[in-house]
Amino acid sequence: MAVGARSGRDEGEERPDDAVAHETEEDGALEKPHRSFWKELPLLIGIALLLALLIKTFLVQAFSIPSDSMQDTLQRGDRVLVDKLTPWFGSEPERGEVVVFHDPANWLSGEPTPEPNIAQKALSWIGLMPSAEEKDLIKRTIAIGGDTVECKKGGPVVVNGKALDEPYIYPGNTACDDAPFGPLKVPEGKIWVMGDHRQNSQDSRYHMQDSTGGFVPVDKVVGRAVVIAWPVTRWSTLPIPDTFDQPGIGNQAAATALGLGAAGLAPVGLGPAALGLAGAVPLVMWRRRKLTSGRTDG
Template sequence: MTSDDRGSSSTSMDEEPRSSRQQPHEEDKVSSGGEDRRGRSRRKQLPLWQETVLLLGIALVLAIVIKSFFVQAFYIPSESMEPGLVLNDRILVEKPSYWGDSGPERGDVVVFKDPGGWLNPADAAGPTNPVAKAMAKIGLYPTGGHLVKRVIGVAGDTIQCCDDQGRLMVNGKPLDEKAFVKRGGASCDGPMVDQCTDDWEVGPIPEGHVFVMGDNRNRSADSSFHMCKPTVTDCVPGDEFVPVDLVVGKVFVLLWPADRFRWNTRPDAFEDVPDPS
């Protein structure tokens, strides 16, 4: 080994000595992150009033979307759904249950648009206050022109009034409705036709329609009220049925008053109803 060999470093010829390596400047080490942070800090924030307008706009769009596809608020306009729902109760109606081919089921309490002539002009008009009208359009205030009733029969069903206990029969099956129906002094659960003095039968219900009744059977101008009576000659058969296309959705919450808040479910009375033959 020569003296040159002994004095040489073990570092490879193509590797720089540690002492001669160029150290990055401090600004080089933080340049990418530092510039981003400074860039963000230099961005101009929206004034408070603009942020408020933006948030209100987003809330408005969300409210319209929710009303159109998911949930809508309504109120009870009469005593026809007592005892469960009373005048001026606030309810929520959900719509996804009836998406696609799904439709109302027996026992559902539904909100539907007036099929024509079921409401008086005042109830059909809805809110008259400009603010209330605007709120109604986005689902924050109940709209007019709607009714709330219970579905008694669906397509193909035949409904009869009544058995010897005054109970409605659907496809021959008596309904035990005493848990939610108010007869109001009548002797049967279908009194709007001749006050229970005459039996009646309707059906089969046409495809795409339902037969609805209020729970306060003596105070509800429902499907049974709109049936053609034997003594009326200018009645149009079929007016008693509600097109499924007019059904907005199913009542699932009694929202207000707060002391009566409850979830609304389908009663057991309809579980054993057989399919139409």
């Protein structure tokens, strides 16, 4: 009887090995197959490119400094990050800001501009390489719409009757001895810009006979250069100098307001591209985890 009872229990009950096998098979049926990383790669690239394009268009763009016109503040080869977001909220350049702007009246005439091929045009459009077609400059905003600005030979730059103490001027340079000017009233919607390397900068002073009178339209401003991002040994912010805060010179806007500069620039797509990739990776990894850990109903 004992043997018979034991045999019946063995027939009616699954052995431990059978139970384990059954559960494993059932779990295997419920699990979704893992997707190959290589199948996810196009999605990762697509998201990265989209984010890079959005960042370059609306948030921040990197520019390379190709000349010496902004020394010693900016050196040839520096990469600066330009804030492009603030202008979308109606902010305009303020005195003292280093700003990037589109060539307002053929200031870069004569500068070589190589003809890009289709691939280069596509990559520059999404911010993965410099644009050969864009002609941008970088300078310091000295005066804004409504200001009166002048500089006599041997003297300082004067804005609204206040002399500027300009510690950022290249050592050994004068404020404007190579090209004195003014007094000039800056029209509304325009800015007056000068390079920090005064004796090596083709800035507003040298374009007073142009259609713009040497003034840069605000709508030509790309944004304010806020950080020297590369090389790492040169990393620093680009604050507004204290000289522009002195009483009587005018109302100084918040430090987040945009501004640009003047010297031929080459846009650099690495900043937006890197940010786009950084944003795309967690999105794709989250999607992969969700797919691989999912379970079907029933």
